[in-house]
Amino acid sequence: xxxxxxxxxxxxxxxxxxxxxxxxxxxxxxxxxxxxxxxxxxxxxxxxxxxxxxxxxxxxxxxxxxxxxxxxxxxxxxxxxxxxxxxxxxxxxxxxxxxxxxxxxxxxxxxxxxxxxxxxxxxxxxxxxxxxxxxxxxx
Amino acid sequence: xxxxxxxxxxxxxxxxxxxxxxxxxxxxxxxxxxxxxxxxxxxxxxxxxxxxxxxxxxxxxxxxxxxxxxxxxxxxxxxxxxxxxxxxxxxxxxxxxxxxxxxxxxxxxxxxxxxxxxxxxxxxxxxxxxxxxxxxxxxxxxx
Numbered sequence: 001x002x003x004x005x006x007x008x009x010x011x012x013x014x015x016x017x018x019x020x021x022x023x024x025x026x027x028x029x030x031x032x033x034x035x036x037x038x039x040x041x042x043x044x045x046x047x048x049x050x051x052x053x054x055x056x057x058x059x060x061x062x063x064x065x066x067x068x069x070x071x072x073x074x075x076x077x078x079x080x081x082x083x084x085x086x087x088x089x090x091x092x093x094x095x096x097x098x099x100x101x102x103x104x105x106x107x108x109x110x111x112x113x114x115x116x117x118x119x120x121x122x123x124x125x126x127x128x129x130x131x132x133x134x135x136x137x138x139x
Numbered sequence: 140x141x142x143x144x145x146x147x148x149x150x151x152x153x154x155x156x157x158x159x160x161x162x163x164x165x166x167x168x169x170x171x172x173x174x175x176x177x178x179x180x181x182x183x184x185x186x187x188x189x190x191x192x193x194x195x196x197x198x199x200x201x202x203x204x205x206x207x208x209x210x211x212x213x214x215x216x217x218x219x220x221x222x223x224x225x226x227x228x229x230x231x232x233x234x235x236x237x238x239x240x241x242x243x244x245x246x247x248x249x250x251x252x253x254x255x256x257x258x259x260x261x262x263x264x265x266x267x268x269x270x271x272x273x274x275x276x277x278x279x280x281x282x
Contacts, residue, residue, distance in 0.1 A: 004278050005239055010270035056243065059160070060171055061235030066271070067173055 006053035006121060007063045011073055013081040016043035017097035020086070041084055044127050048077065048106060052114070053121035064119065072113040076106065099125055099133035107135050145261055146202045147190040150212055152220040155182035156236040159225075172235075180223050185241075186266040187216070189249060193258030203258045215248045238267045242275040 018041040019033040029037045036042070050073060054063045083089060085097035095101050103125040111120045126132045157180040158172035168176050175181070189212055193202045218228055224236040230244045242265040250260040262276040 004276050005243065006274045007239060008272050008274070056237075056239045061158070061237035061240045063239055063273075065171070 003054050003063075005056055005063060006051050007066075008049055008051045008122075009066065009069060009073070011048045011050065011077050012045060013048070013077045014043060014045050015080050015083050015085050016041045017085040017092070018042070019096055019098060021096065041086075046080075046102070047126040048073075049122075049124040049126070050106075050110065050120075051122035051124075052119045054116060054119040064114070064116075069114070073110060076109045076113070099127045099131060100135075103133040103135035107137070111137075143192055144195055144202060145190050145192045146205075146208075146258075147188050148205065148208055148212060149186060149188050150209075150216060151184055151186050152216045153182060153184050154219050154222055154224050155180040156224040156231075156241075157181070158235050158237065160235065180225065183267050187212070187245060188264040188266075189260070190262040190264070191253065191258040192261040193256075196257070203256055207256075211252050212249065215245070215252055218248075219245075238265055238271065238273040239275075241265060242273040246275040 017036075018038060019036040020029050021032075024032065050069075052064045052069070056063055080089060080102075085102070086092045089097075091105055092101070095105075103123050106125065107120070107123045110123075111117050114120055121136060123135045124132050125135075156175075157177065158175035159168055160171075163171070189208075191203055191208065195202055222228060224241070225231050230236075231240070234240050234244075242263055245265060246260065246263045249263065253260050260277065262274055264272050264274045266272040
């Protein structure tokens, strides 16, 4: 049954990254990644908007228990918080720590943790107040 | 689906609520609803974003005149603004006033009030705090 209700919770974390690909020459890295290629990295205050879509439980009046959601997502977000992503997070040693890839990483990590995985409907990752990246699967 | 235009109006209001299920024990209520079980309720500055959809009138260039929409929304919110939702309204006698249920109630109230207008209610987004909101939208199957 298709639901017509969703709940969105916002989480924040701050992290540094450098966009760089060893396969490319220094010049090509600079050409593609611009100032994001800065040798010593740079950082952002990220904001993650997580949307859970599903039926409102008759007993609780909730789609999902927000306290539980906070706990689960907190673990994932805390791993990234105040880290240099491409150095300290294994996943980003080979995969560029771009907004697109971080959004997908967050989806993949969170979808296996939440009680009803099919309820995860949308991840929006704000990198700055001007850029955001959306990731969703299926539907 | 063809092209469509929507208009969204944002209004802030304040209410208090309490999550409590009579059939449950105190410990079960506490386990599920945590501090939202606090006996005399607690409050939020809610922000309601109402999105309407409909044809853009050739003469006015509008889906609905804001001067018409705003009083409809204000009138709807009169029942909820500066009220204790559980006690001062009838909607939550058998329904926990969670953000999900509150969004659904507001959707239904506004939808009914717009029933004589050219436009229809597409969606409501109800912010309970700035980092938590619920959306409730038109049931496409019912159209």
